[in-house]
Amino acid sequence: MxxxxxxxxxxxxxxxxxxxxxxxxxxxxxxLGEWADEEKAIPGAPDMSDSDGWSEDMGY
Structure with a gap:
């Protein structure tokens, strides 16, 4: 149980x-709704992909 x-x-x-x-x-x-609304989260390092200085253009 x-x-x-x-x-x-x-x-x-x-x-x-x-x-x-x-x-x-x-x-x-x-x-599932709580996870989708981001009321729940697994702790970890912050996602840096949206931070200043990030660029998908690698200049190639």
Missing amino acids: VKCPTCQSKVEWSEKNQFRPFCCKRCQLID
Whole structure:
């Protein structure tokens, strides 16, 4: 048994649960929406591709 990351209800971790680790499609879509809205993120180095000084024109 694990907790659903969205609603915290207990969920059986098995192949029978097609939405694992979520309890249902609704909770799965809520989580996906949070990632899409950038409410969730994996920490890491900032993306430098949009910073000043970046140029895709390499002058070749």
